[in-house]
Amino acid sequence: MAGLLVGWDDGPAEPLVRPHAADQPYGDIGAAVVLLARLFEERGEADDLEAAIELHDVVVAMGEGVWEPANALVGWGGATLYEVTGEDAFLATAERMADVLTETQMPDGSWGDPASDAVLTGMIGAALAAMADAVEARVDVEQTLADADDE
Numbered sequence: 001m002a003g004l005l006v007g008w009d010d011g012p013a014e015p016l017v018r019p020h021a022a023d024q025p026y027g028d029i030g031a032a033v034v035l036l037a038r039l040f041e042e043r044g045e046a047d048d049l050e051a052a053i054e055l056h057d058v059v060v061a062m063g064e065g066v067w068e069p070a071n072a073l074v075g076w077g078g079a080t081l082y083e084v085t086g087e088d089a090f091l092a093t094a095e096r097m098a099d100v101l102t103e104t105q106m107p108d109g110s111w112g113d114p115a116s117d118a119v120l121t122g123m124i125g126a127a128l129a130a131m132a133d134a135v136e137a138r139v140d141v142e143q144t145l146a147d148a149d150d151e
Contacts, residue, residue, distance in 0.1 A: 020063035033077030079134035
């Protein structure tokens with residue numbers, strides 16, 4: 001079965017993220033999307049943005065297993081691409097992950113067992129904050145553009 005190599009162990013390299021499979025580190029792909037989108041902002045090289053978009057498109061096509069709290073970074077990747085490009089498809093990724101996260105949050109504000117999943121809860125909280133910041137930054141850009149058009 002095909003997959004995406006996101007790292008390797010001491011053995012021969014093999015795809016570590018498989019589509020339509022349970023318990024895959026899809027969030028690692030989301031982190032790569034963020035990295036590449038920010039690299040594009042820094043360097044301005046179209047190849048970085050194209051790679052970020054391709055990885056985004058690959059990860060959202062990998063099946064329903066993507067939409068789990070442990071993969072919150074997929075939403076961050078979508079929000080970052082939305083901030084950079086303004087394309088609604090990327091906002092849809094961020095919104096879908098935000099919905100997953102709000103639907104799975106425990107009454108005490110955590111995700112999973114609070115005693116054992118403090119790292120997961122911290123990562124999700126940070127991802128949600130980064131997603132909100134990215135979407136808000138894009139809204140500010142859109143407002144600035146609209147104001148300029150009115151002048």
